[in-house]
Each structure stands twice: as structure tokens, then as C-alpha cells.
Amino acid sequence: MAIVYRTSGPWGPGIAEDLSAEQVDGNFHGLDLRVTEFEDNPPEAVSIANVTSTGSTFTVHLSDGSAIGPLLLPVAAFNARGSWAAETLYTRNDVVTHDNAAYVVRQQHTSGSTFDPNLVISGGPVYQLLVSRPQGMLWRGIYATATAYAYYDVIRVLGSGVWLVKIPHTTGAAEVFDPAKEIESAPVYEALMIEPAPYVALGPEIDSAISEIDAAWSGTYVRVVYSDGAVSVYVPAFGGTFPVGGEIHVRQVTALGQIVFLEDTDVTLNGVAGYSLASRGQGAVVTLKYLGDDQWDVWGELLAI
Helix, strand or coil: CCCCCCCCECCECCCCCCCCHHHHHHHHHHHHHHHHHHHHCCCCCCCEEEEEEECCEEEEEECCCCEEEEEECCCCCCEEEEECCCCCEECCCEEEEECCEEEEECCCEECCCCCCCCCEECCEECEEEEEECCCCCEEEEECCCCCEECCCEEEEECCCEEEEECCCEECCCCCCCCCCCEECCEECEEEEEECCCCCCEEEEEECCCEEECCHHHCCEEEEECCCCCCEEEEECCCCCCCCCCCEEEEEECCCCCCEEEEECCCCEEECCCCEEEEECCCCCEEEEEEEECCEEEEEECEEEC
């Protein structure tokens, strides 16, 4: 039933005179019928039918057949900070060691003069115990080749986690960390904390002898597939165009030559002592992390000098 209007406007033409009693009642009756129909037969709300996940993403499927996603799953990244220190700023997910135990930081704070594992701020705990070990546990920092490790040494393996040495041994000059390593059928390492793998998007493939890093490579996994020799990867000066903290992971796919990282003018690449700024060989992965002001840290499977 159409509504009868007195005046003309966006609603349509009017009759240019006062409405009769029958027309007024008819308008109210028509509106009443429509509201009653809506109340008696409300439209079905769109709800969540199910949620699926694939790798590092998840998708929300709705009852009307549509979907939201894929969305990136949040991943906690742990940061090994070594022995707890006084008057030091710690942030959430930092991991510290103290008195033969390892703790994860739950709240950002600046430490006091003494360590208190039961410290509470704003009603919540500051530290959470990860593992406690017998007397003699020693934090040794980042896993290294050609290094002697003793009982209860604790090491961090980048991209893997924090590990406890169960059997004394010396790593080889080019030995890649193997969490399943055994000596006389006994495991050498025990996992104390496994780092969740952050989502890394697949970046470009390099199939030429010379290439230059692009700002769009931040947070990507780049494969070097050039097979006719060494590859030179130039790191240009970005100024403020590359995100601070951004990382690039570069893998050498082929067997011939190395990936050589070259710094442009005003760029500094901070490598690892005893190693060149080149990949070790086929299968090696090298990580570059941007620190700002055209400063980069470079680590991974580098070629020994």
C-alpha cells in the first residue's frame, strides 16, 4: 500500500491538500502492516559458519556463503636477552636467565636492583618461569661453529629456539645446528623453548648475476636461482624508505658460486667475526635486518674467512 503525501519532496509527489481521515488512517495501517511483517518474519542474521586455517593464515566462513580472509595469524616472537640485568628495559616476550632458570617477560618494564621472580605490576605477573635447571646452567648466547660446549650450557639458535646442551662436545668449523644430533645414541640437545616461526612471505627469485635489494623485499624469503656463477646482491642506501626492523631472508638454491652482499656508499653491513659477507654454499640462508640509518646486521650460513 502506497503512502499518501500532502507535499512533494524526495519521497515523491504530494496531493497538495490536507489528507482525509481515511488517507491518514490508510498511511498508519500500511506502516503497521510492514512493521508487523518485519517483527513476525525477521531476516536471518549472517553468522559464523566455521573457521579454517592454512599455514600461518585463517579464514572465517559466514552462513551466507561469503568469507573473511585469509587473515594472518598472530605469532609471538621470543627474544633471548641472556642473563637478567639490573636497571634494564625489558619488553614482552624477552627471555632472561637467572639462578639456573629461564623466564619469559610478560610485561614491559625497567628492572630494579635485584631480581624478583614473583614481581607483580598492575595486578599481573612480570615474569613467567619457563624452565629451571640444576646448578651449573650457563647462558652461552647464539649457537656458534668451532665452539666447545659443556654440560648445561644454554644456547639460542636463530629461528629455532633455546636449547640445553646435554653432552659436552665441540661443534665443527662449518657445522649446521642439528636438534636431533646424537653422540653414542644419546641426544646432544634438549629444547627449552621453541621459537614460533614468524610468517615470511615468498619474495622474488633472483636469476641474474647482479641484483639490488628493493624496499618491497622487507619481510620476504628471496630465492637465488641463478646457476651460472656467483651472484652479487647490492644493498643501496634507503634512508627512511625501508622499515626499521624489517628482515630479508636470502637462500642460495644452486651449487655454483656464492651470494655476495655488497654495501653501497653510506651503507654499513655488520657481519659476523671470522666470516665474509657471502653465503656458505648451496642451501645456505642469510638474513639481513635493517636497523635504520642505513645500518644492517647480517648473519646466517656465511662463508668462513
